[in-house]
Amino acid sequence: MNRRLETRPGEWIDRDEPLKFSFEGKEYTGFSGDTITSALWASGERILGRSFKYHRPRGILSLSNHDVNILVTDMEDTNIRADVVNVKEGMRLLAVNTSGGVKKDKKRWLDRLSAFMPVGFYYKAFHSPRKLFPFWENVIRKSAGLGEVNFNYPRTIKTKYHEHCDLLIVGAGTAGLSAALHAAKCGIGITLVDENRQAGGSLTYDCAGDQESKTVLRNLLDEIKHHPNITLLTGVYAAGYYTDHYIPLVREDGITNMRAKAVVIATGAYEQPPVFRNNDLPGVMLGTAAQRLIHRYSVRPFDVGVVFTANDQGYRVALDLLEAGVEVAALVDLRKKAASPLADKLLQLNIRILKGYCIYEAIPTGDHEGVKEVVICPFDESSGKPDTGDLVTIACDGIAMCAGWAPAAALLYQAGVSMRYDNTVNQFVPNKLPKGVFAAGKVNGRFDLESRLKDGQRAASEVLSMLSETSIKVVSEPHEGNTPSHTFPFVPHPKAKNFIDFDEDIQLKDFINAAQEGFDNIELMKRFTTVGMGPSQGKHSNMNAIRILAKIRDLPVEKIGSTTARPFFHPTPIGHLAGRTFHPHRLTSLHDWHQTAQADFIAVGAWLRPAYYSIAGLSRDDAIIQEVLSVRQAVGMIDVGTLGKIEVHGPDSALFLERFYTGGFANQKIGSTRYALALDEAGVILDDGIVARLADDLFYLTASTSNSAMVYREMQRWQQKWQLDIGLVNVTGYYGAINVAGVAARKVLSKLCKASLSEQDFSFGSIIETVIAEVPARIIRVGFVSELAYEIHVASQDALTVWVALMEAGEPEKIRPFGVEAQRILRLEMGHSICGHDTDGLTNPLEAGLMFAVKPDKPFFIGQRSLQIIRKAPIRKSLVPFLLDHQDGMETPKECNLVIAQGDIAGRVTSIAFSPTLKQAIGLAYVSPELAIQGGSFLIRTDNGSLVKAIVAQTPFVTSQIGDSKK
């Protein structure tokens, strides 16, 4: 059956572009501009989906992005919202929530069992007997949720944009367009967004059978075009409101984060359904849904319709239906007294108007695919009861429902607006708005066309005065006349199936039951009944739920309050939120060289560092072992340009370091370095490094790669407190650094450096400023990874020159680069701990064995006072080096495995590695003090539960290898 109307002015479809698609295996045609739903409805389809819980057949409800019973999949994306997503040529679509097709859904039988599955049924029915729960859990999990995730989803990159504007207007309906035009005259930059494909809001469909709305809209849009300072974005929704007017705008292909100086929320209102038995049959739809079908897609909603209304909107809908050629069998008005100004017009057209009547129930066709007829009867508004003594049947194949509105106030709630219930419109309206947030139009309780236009101007004038632009103050009058929303459009029926929430199949009686069970607070009722927890987030159900609860508790609606609709306003794809994969990393000036040398990189703090250099034919582990052995047997070098590097200048430099670090620096000799340990005020280890004195008033210090930003930051903070005569310069990026380590390190370096590197002239812990490979350098004689090692600091741009020169000079000694993995093993062989690896957020220097670096009798250092207190109590754990007593087939412990003594936790492993030099596993572990006895042993529980014996050892694990090379 073809329900497409003749070409109509203002329709959203392009008749010159027909397209083909399939739904549930059947071929259909539609037009470009059709949504999936409108194309199917035009082709005569009725059952477009199955309901979530009872698998009842469902058709159109809203046609405005809350028809969540009509979710389809194209086998790539799932849960496509057919009511708003445009159909495309060649689409092959299936309904998501069916078992064996939407028409012959095998789960139809659930509907007949619905009486046994009231809300709360799951909570109560399945927890005993306990042993059956896994069975039921499996069944329930399979029925829960909609759609199936496609794990082969193609990776798409969605760019995130950031924009600023003076005024953001959300909603390009009457009030939004009017606000934009009024504000635009002052020249401010305005962005106007609307989730629909075209601007205009209700002006595009709510016509009451004449052309006035469309003329008004055409004039508004013509005027908008003349303002270059208005950017109109359609097909874009504002997904949430975040602090200081920061609003994510969701496009089809990504998100634009908009920062505005002011926001006008002109989001309108959602039409709310009256509630009667079988109000969910295909063919029963909201009045505005019928209007959208007619005016946007030129589709006749049904052939013979009944309008069930509880406000004046139904009269407008009836006139639109008549204009589209629908026979209106009756207009059933729940209200006995209120008279619509359009009633006379309908009476002149011989339309039967039944005032003070309700639809008692809709009777389905034999195949249950649609409406056969409606049963109506008088309705007593004061008691809320139908008079079933006088039932009348009217034949029809569709029902348009109008009962009232709920403000689309999600963004307002998120912005912290307090709402009040306005009895003239029977709706929540903004009461107190935070600075820079404004509301206009239906969301603000203005319904007539004139008052919506005026309210937009009023909001714009308030925006302009806030932005200190001159503007004439506009006032908009509150609503007059019949209330747009009915207070209680609910028709009880002993056989129920009168739905409140179409997402979750919640009926009128479910609320009454919930209240009887004690869930009579809106938040509790929401959770017990799950009203508003479906994909449409209560857009068509929350307001009705509040009204029912108000009635049950005999309280005014404002005393019930409302739940908060949280971001996102509509479901937003995760890919949109992720945006582009963007992890900024710092690279050293040697990065390209590492890459050419087949380095495998890992992220360390903000940096990318070579983990190791891969060698063809060698496994990762073997390559690392080769790197370790080259240092022990000859010479290796590592890029340590990632170390934090800070210069402290000025007369108070030594005093500053004495306070910041635990050690002594006042008497430090020029040309010497000292190990430095930094604590926080609680005496917990923050970081360690090396402090070199280059002059009386100049220190050069290093901090560990991952802590360097924090160390510099904390130095800056303490300097703010102390106000010493110093200057701090973070030279981390300025200096590159190379560590040359191993028994042959001196031999290699001597070839490039004129200064004497002998043990007497350049002993451990010294720093010299010299020239290497014709580049000025600071060289420190260090010992972190090897007993003999040099750390060469040169300007970043010179690092490559020095690195390459060292590679060449070291060729006879078979010098090789090594990465972070080898470095970790090498330092462990030397017995050195790493801050943040062998210490955690509670470790103090007593436990970590670092008291040698603490000078407790200084006047002050950070953490000093806490250490004094800590020292009064017995120590709880000690970091000890250990060797593994290896047996064949034994499981090797891993870092973080626990030390076990008498069945209790007595510590944990912080570092463990196989030492290629010793051919044995070595490590560091915290153990309770009684276990920290040299030569003693303790047990480590491995991942497989076995206990492995470890022997407390001495450091360094690797003994001196440079004795014979000492001069």
Add this chain to the structure above:
Amino acid sequence: MKILHCPINGPRPISEFIFGGEYRTMPDPDTCSDKDWADYVHNRSGGPGVKKEWWYHAPSGTWIIAERDTGSDQVMATYLPNSITKEATHE
């Protein structure tokens, strides 16, 4: 996303800042009791109200003090730690 007014850099998004905890005055470590020192180091008042807080503008390396109502998340004023005159923000 919140905007914080840096006295040096002007209004900047909060993601550029690192929170540095409440600004508190250290008791004299030489004269205070162990108990008072432990209280200073370990205890924080979590109650809502106007607090002075350390905030670090990371890209420029600037520590500032923000006076913020932790109940309403309103920032009353921001200024440099060493400044005598407080610069009121636009909030």
